Amino acid sequence: MRLDDRVALVTGSTQGIGLAIAGALAGKGAQIALHGLCPADEGRRLADAQAGRWGVPVAFFGGDLAMPEANAALVDAVAQRFGRIDIVVNNAGTQHTAPLPEFPLGEWDRIQAIxxxxxxxxxxxAIPHMRAQGWGRIVNIASVHGLVASIHKAAYCAAKHGLVGLTRVAALETATDGLTVNAICPGWVETPLLDAQIxxxxxQKGLDRAGAIRDLVAEKQPNQTMMPPAWIGEVVAFLCSDAAAGITGAALPVDGGWTAQ
Ligand SMILES: NC(=O)c1ccc[n+]([C@@H]2O[C@H](COP(=O)([O-])OP(=O)(O)OC[C@H]3O[C@@H](n4cnc5c(N)ncnc54)[C@H](O)[C@@H]3O)[C@@H](O)[C@H]2O)c1
Structure with a gap:
């Protein structure tokens, strides 16, 4: 299940799930375009550290994806730097929780945009590049909240349900082109995204961080485990492999049984 010489762009990969995905792909030989909002010198240091760790070329790209023009510019910059683009993981994401009647319009718009x-x-x-190459893998990091709902997550659930639908359309439109397009739907994964909720x-319950995590996970996730980001990275790497060539248009839960209930 090697990915030698494949070029992979992982958005939002300077921390959390994205960094674990980048590591999983690099560990299988892929060249990596790291991307995030951190300052450029910090991004370059992270890229150098990842290149040293995995022995593959790694470059850092910035760009606030809330700005429409930044998205195409990012793909262009990666294709120009590496000469091709084989794998795209749309991972960058953000969260805001509030009851629906009070949900701030600005947060709604920000979440839909990112x-x-x-x-x-x-x-x-990216799809035209992949079509021209006759091979491509796109993995969209959705969420269990692309499949089911929770209170106070109106914008996030709407966006992630939308991302699952968008994934299916892209899969159908590219099904004969050597591309696959899939979504992964994680449950609780320990990253900075959860800090406000924890x-x-x-x-609310007078608990320390460990107690608050246990309480949150116990509420909905049968495996009772706050999952490490690496668990998502390895599933992405599998979907990017030739072994997964027959999987397209899937919305794959990695949720400890959450959506089995
Ligand atoms: N942590 C979880 O429990 C969980 C569960 C299900 C799905 N997810 C999804 O996984 C993905 C990664 O989340 P995470 O938990 O690692 O969060 P995180 O906050 O640790 O990382 C988010 C990444 O997105 C980037 N990002 C945010 N806004 C951006 C913008 N405007 N432009 C460019 N980049 C931006 C950040 O720089 C960061 O690298 C998200 O799409 C999230 O919705 C997370």
Missing amino acids: NLRAPFLVMQR AARGA
Whole structure:
């Protein structure tokens, strides 16, 4: 299941799930375009460290994907730097929780822009490259909240359900082109994205961080485990392999049984 010489762009990969995905792909030989919002010198240091760790070329790219024009520019920059683009993982994402009647319009718009519009714009630009090569893998990091709902996550659930639908359309439109397009739907994964939710649960129930995490996970996720980001990375790597050539248009839960209930 090697990915030698494949060029992979992972959006939002300077931390959390994205960094674990980049590591999983690099560990199988892929060249990596790291991307994130951190300052350029910090991004370059991270890229050098990853290149040293995995023994593959790694370059850092910036770009705020909430800005429409940044998405195509990112794909162009990666294709120019590496000469091709074989794998795209739309991972960058953001969260805000509030009851629906009070949900701030600005947060709604920000979440739709980053979690849904950005994958659309990145795919729009990347698919022609992949078609021309006759091979491509796109993995969209959705969420269990692309399949089911939770209170106070109106914008996030709408965007992630939208991303699952968008994934299916892209899969159908590319099905005879040597491409696959799939979504992964993770449950609870320990990353900075959850810090506000963990702090809120701790304050609500008088729990320390570990207790708040246990309480959140116990509520919905049968495996009772706050999952490490590497568990998502390895599934992405499998979907990018030739072994997974027959899987397209799937929305694959990696959710400890959450959506089996
Ligand atoms: N952590 C979880 O429990 C969980 C569960 C299901 C799905 N997800 C999804 O996984 C993905 C990664 O999340 P994470 O938990 O690693 O979060 P994180 O906050 O650790 O990382 C998010 C990444 O997205 C990038 N990003 C955010 N806004 C951006 C913008 N405007 N432009 C460019 N990049 C931007 C950040 O720089 C960062 O690298 C997200 O799409 C998230 O919705 C996370």
